[in-house]
């Protein structure tokens with residue numbers, strides 16, 4: 001099993017376990033599996049929403065929520081008057097999104113897809129929402145190159161990822177790795193080293209992301225640093 005499959009399996013197991021809790025939650029965008037995550041998650045999602053409000057301002061513009069998870073931002077994007085498409089690698093996360101779509105009487109188009117191989121035409125979205133996905137893959141260049149391909153010239157993208165400079169997160173990382181290692185042992189998988197199933201790869205640095213964005217002809221418009229880094233960028237017209 002390659003490491004990216006652990007990531008998919010992690011999100012599939014997570015989405016099955018919490019399906020009802022998430023679908024029945026009153027404010028599902030703030031839903032957390034553990035109470036100690038509530039404050040940080042609310043701050044992160046509110047920061048993302050405020051950037052969405054500031055930058056994704058064209059009504060009826062076409063937006064893609066890349067790696068939408070269980071739709072934390074997806075339904076908000078629709079409430080903002082945007083025409084939303086969304087996808088995720090995890091079948092079970094998309095099952096939650098579809099259940100929420102029905103419950104909210106919405107008609108967002110949800111699909112299962114890999115973000116390094118999107119089934120969309122070139123230059124077809126005005127905006128891309130890429131929240132907390134790039135840290136889950138080693139194929140960062142391929143992901144950004146696909147984002148560039150599907151985004152219209154001058155289109156805007158918001159990209160977020162954990163802030164590696166955040167001390168607390170670093171300390172927690174080791175504990176998470178040990179817990180996940182033990183979880184895998186319980187299901188008879190013996191990894192060769194300690195891994196955090198959700199984040200098996202080193203967090204990207206700001207320099208690394210800036211260099212990758214520059215390589216794909218994205219111009220950085222703003223960087224907001226909280227425990228999560230939010231980068232707003234524009235696809236430079238060529």
Ligand SMILES: C[S@@+](CC[C@H](N)C(=O)[O-])C[C@H]1O[C@@H](n2cnc3c(N)ncnc32)[C@H](O)[C@@H]1O
Pocket residue numbers: 007008011066067068069070071072073087088089090093113114115116130131132133136137
């Ligand atoms: C931390 S969650 C973020 C979800 C959502 N964007 C949010 O902000 O709540 C990361 C998501 O990336 C998805 N993901 C990981 N690798 C992927 C891939 N290769 N293609 C599409 N989605 C992927 C996972 O299934 C998971 O739902």
